[in-house]
Amino acid sequence: MKKIILMLSILLASCTKDFQEINTDPNGTPVALPQQLLAPALVSTLTYNMLRNRNFNNELMQVTVDPSDAEGKVFRYDYRATWADYLYNGWYSELTNFKDIYKIASQDLNYNKSYMGISLICQSWIYSMLTDTYGDVPYFQSNLAKDSSIYEPRFDKQKDIYLDIFKKLEEANTLLSVGTVISGSDPVYGGNVQKWRKFGNSLYLRLLLRLSGKAEVSDSCIAKIKEIAETNAANYPIIASNDESAILRWTGVGPYSSPYLSVREQDFRAPGLGSFFIDHLAAWNDPRIDIPTYGTNNINRWGIAPYSGTFQGIPSGYAPGENPVKKSYFYSNTSASSLMTEPLTGMMMNYAELKFILAEAAVKGWVSGSAETYYNDGALNSITQWIPTWPVNIKTFLSAADIEWIESETPDQKMEKIHLQKYYALFLTDMEQWFEYRRTGHPVLPQGSGLKNNGVMPARMTYPVYVQSTNPTNYKIAVAAQGPDEISTQVWWQKP
Structure with missing residues (x-):
């Protein structure tokens, strides 16, 4: 035992002798610089x-x-x-x-x-x-x-x-x-x-x-x-614009490859889309899921695969044993249009979110300005963040989708309207949808019979x-x- 201890002591002394000098780049700095740490x-x-x-x-x-x-x-x-x-x-x-x-x-x-x-x-x-x-x-x-x-x-x-x-x-x-x-x-x-x-x-x-x-x-x-x-x-x-949104845009070059590429393709497309998420977009004829006009390779801007030519989802919170059929899902393909390679998924905070913040503040009387204008601007920029050349007038779109601003609605109805649109603006932004739902209770989510936690x-x-x-x-x-x-x-x- 004494011999083993002696040998270990010698090895440790050898490993640490002149360690700092040996492991310091003589041509550089031993301390990382801010410009090296940030990215x-x-x-x-x-x-x-x-x-x-x-x-x-x-x-x-x-x-x-x-x-x-x-x-x-x-x-x-x-x-x-x-x-x-x-x-x-x-x-x-x-x-x-x-x-x-x-x-x-x-x-x-x-x-x-x-x-x-x-x-x-x-x-x-x-x-x-x-x-x-x-x-x-x-x-x-x-x-x-x-x-x-x-x-x-x-x-x-x-x-x-x-x-x-x-x-x-x-x-x-x-x-x-x-x-x-x-x-x-x-x-x-x-x-x-x-x-x-x-x-x-x-x-x-x-x-x-x-x-x-x-x-x-x-x-x-x-x-x-x-x-x-x-x-x-x-x-x-x-x-002040979509161009100023805080987004790390994945280029696919070097370290700037999307983290989604670490997910196996079969795992990425395994979850079905929730009915709440996809049903609204389908009912509104939202351009972010419009294949013929804006898509590539028959996949739309958000990389959502249709089901039998339409967009359908799974009801969330369903009870065990109900086993609904998976329908639409996020397409997975590393060489075609999908969220796996989408540059805009590195979302930190976007312009549309800011507009909805101001819309809520205006409804509550905290800031001047038109809540309707903030709401319309938020809805518009939530779409044009993804489709900059979208040609439709936002008021026409909102009216056709039956989600236009109505000044005579109650404050709670206005909050629901703002936060339903904000829900889509916050898509891909860390846990913000969850945080905002916990703060406001909006948008109102349907509750399945299989939910736990009461x-x-x-x-x-x-x-x-x-x-x-x-x-x-x-x-x-x-x-x-x-x-x-x-x-x-x-x-x-x-x-x-």
Whole structure:
């Protein structure tokens, strides 16, 4: 035994001797630069978002139905604890990269101030998704194991997280008022710092709206919405066209290949489309599923395969044993028109979403301007994001589809109308459809007899099981404060 220990000691000494000198590039820097970290962090974050959007958000929100009587089917609200780890681990991993961008960039304020602003926007984006998915999460002490040896971070209250996110977005707006970034390092805006600034302020509006119904912060949130959108708009530029939407457009070259290509083709087309999702589009004669005019290879813009010449879906939440026939589905083909190779699937936030945010604010009297105009603009840009040359007048389209704006309708009817269109604008955007449904209850989704969780939409994901053993004290404090670690426990902004 002594000989074995001695040999191991020698081997370890040999392996570590001159390790730093041997493994340092003499022609480069031992520290990654912001322009080297940004693109990989964005690609990785969107990979997590897109894959869980596909198999979790879309199943909850009746975009798709993965038909089976097996246990653990999300479309039945049959949640399994194993769903928790992927986003939690992935998002925190990328937060380390974005925080490194800020830290390294802060050492060169003349050139890298813009990278600091972009980092703050991306941190705000990820933290908002984390807290909206899980509730109270580590925030102020997160990602500090390397620098501060904090291995068991406390869980912070969602209210405190949101208020600090707002501070980050304020700082980003100031940092990005001037400056530049290397175009090749930025796969979202190609180095256009002002477009990043507009995204940051548009994200700010999204998150302010999310808290606007919470009594203890509603007044300040509503006032800030009005300031950004109206009274101080010059100092808070926001997304102003589809070209300014925050989208990482997949080119298929190098690292910019869609994460959907990692899904086997037979798995990608396995879920059928939900009736709720496809029936509206079919009834409206929506151009995004119109084959003859806009399609290629007999597949439409969203890569939806017809069924017997029409578009039909599966009712979501059906009871075990009913076994409905799969009909329309998302086509899978890596060499033809399908979402697997679609450049626009790297969705972070689009112009149409912003218009629907303003439409809701106008209905509630928080901003001036016509709610009808915002609504029409949102519906138009939701379509032209995908079909820029669409020739139809939006009012004509909405009237023919019987979804035109009617000023005499009740506020709740107007909310349903706005959020039904917003539902389609949020297609492919991480978990936003789920977040907005939890906030508003719109659009109203049909409920099948096979739903679990008492037929109530899950309010959150549970924490990963390993957190209970790796951070037990803070886990217990969080559960005691927020409520049981169950999918039925509402997060702070959902609670009355």
